[in-house]
Amino acid sequence: MTAKVQGFQSAGVHCGLKAEGAKDLALIVSDRPCAVAGVFTTNQVKAAPVIYDQSILAAGNPVRAVVTNTGKANACTGEQGLVDTRSTAEHAAQVIGCSLDEVLVLSTGVIGVNLPMDIILPGIERAAAALSPDGWEDASSAIMTTDTRPKLVSVTTESGYTITGIAKGAGMIAPNMATMLSVVVTDAVVSREECDRVLRQAVGESFNRIVVDGDMSTNDTLLLLANGASGVEIAPGDEAFAAAVREVCTELAQAIVRDGEGATKFVTLEVTGAPGEDAAVAVARTVALSPLCKTAFYGGDPNWGRIVCAAGYAGVPLDCGKLSLWLLDAAGEPVIQLVDSGCPADYDEPSAIALMQQPEWGLRLDLGLGAAQTVVWTCDLSHEYVTINGHYRT
Numbered sequence: 001m002t003a004k005v006q007g008f009q010s011a012g013v014h015c016g017l018k019a020e021g022a023k024d025l026a027l028i029v030s031d032r033p034c035a036v037a038g039v040f041t042t043n044q045v046k047a048a049p050v051i052y053d054q055s056i057l058a059a060g061n062p063v064r065a066v067v068t069n070t071g072k073a074n075a076c077t078g079e080q081g082l083v084d085t086r087s088t089a090e091h092a093a094q095v096i097g098c099s100l101d102e103v104l105v106l107s108t109g110v111i112g113v114n115l116p117m118d119i120i121l122p123g124i125e126r127a128a129a130a131l132s133p134d135g136w137e138d139a140s141s142a143i144m145t146t147d148t149r150p151k152l153v154s155v156t157t158e159s160g161y162t163i164t165g166i167a168k169g170a171g172m173i174a175p176n177m178a179t180m181l182s183v184v185v186t187d188a189v190v191s192r193e194e195c196d197r198v199l200r201q202a203v204g205e206s207f208n209r210i211v212v213d214g215d216m217s218t219n220d221t222l223l224l225l226a227n228g229a230s231g232v233e234i235a236p237g238d239e240a241f242a243a244a245v246r247e248v249c250t251e252l253a254q255a256i257v258r259d260g261e262g263a264t265k266f267v268t269l270e271v272t273g274a275p276g277e278d279a280a281v282a283v284a285r286t287v288a289l290s291p292l293c294k295t296a297f298y299g300g301d302p303n304w305g306r307i308v309c310a311a312g313y314a315g316v317p318l319d320c321g322k323l324s325l326w327l328l329d330a331a332g333e334p335v336i337q338l339v340d341s342g343c344p345a346d347y348d349e350p351s352a353i354a355l356m357q358q359p360e361w362g363l364r365l366d367l368g369l370g371a372a373q374t375v376v377w378t379c380d381l382s383h384e385y386v387t388i389n390g391h392y393r394t
Contacts, residue, residue, distance in 0.1 A: 336351060
């Protein structure tokens with residue numbers, strides 16, 4: 001059961017954006033103003049709610065609520081999209097009893113479709129009536145699109161504050177920032193500046209380390225809200241708080257990969273022996289994005305040539321004679337060496353295939369060039385991914 005975050009209530013309801021009564025609108029409300037930080041898509045084509053929320057955060061305003069709709073992304077909808085976003089925030093503010101600039105809006109779904117305000121506005125009222133300290137599961141379900149399961153993580157620390165986060169995401173995942181929607185809240189007393197610092201640090205080690213398909217959404221948004229209801233004050237530079245936020249973000253990020261569209265394998269990619277962290281990340285992401293690597297993951301094919309080939313075009317100077325590659329088990333332990341100093345290692349092919357047919361395993365690629373390392377989480381590319389996205393609208 002999710003721990004209660006003091007001073008926060010949430011709800012998820014059906015308003016008519018999805019068929020057959022599925023939840024499609026979520027509302028999160030704090031009983032007091034929150035310090036807030038956000039990280040958004042770096043896509044130059046930004047949805048109306050992203051533009052709106054960025055303006056709210058840039059003004060430095062505290063926030064009381066977040067309203068999220070699914071089904072329609074409200075992206076590439078022109079001036080009407082901005083009007084609809086503002087109307088959503090305005091209606092939520094009226095229902096909750098706060099000011100317009102204390103409400104943030106998130107949207108996800110099909111690009112280029114205007115919001116049906118005639119069902120969204122009554123949906124906000126329905127969600128407000130359903131608000132509860134225990135509404136997080138409903139809220140996490142209500143923000144899903146192609147997700148097959150909700151993503152909800154909650155941590156209560158020894159210091160007495162709680163951090164709870166929800167996220168949605170299964171496709172359009174290749175971050176340069178978070179590629180999904182996520183709202184993380186805490187009842188700790190945290191300054192806006194500290195929220196921003198901690199969130200950006202957490203993103204760098206969680207949501208910016210996941211890859212599903214190489215696409216980046218127009219709507220990517222990650223928010224951190226702190227309302228201080230627990231009375232526990234977080235000092236600047238408090239590493240325990242930073243670690244707790246990072247833990248929540250990492251679990252949510254990994255849940256997105258595990259629920260990747262059509263995914264059957266969760267693959268941890270470790271790159272070690274790099275000359276610097278940027279080089280390690282570049283190699284890891286290139287392997288994680290390679291369709292040839294990802295289809296080999298799906299087939300359980302230890303075709304290691306695809307891995308070293310992808311590493312070779314990552315834009316990082318390499319020495320092929322120093323490359324070594326291992327298969328990792330689900331616990332992250334190296335169990336089968338595939339490449340030794342750029343050449344095939346003496347390994348048992350059936351054992352390698354059997355390992356790669358498991359739902360969770362990994363790869364460790366050592367570049368032999370330094371001490372830097374990183375990790376990226378990815379998944380395979382299956383027939384089902386094509387089916388889902390080939391008929392996304394039809």
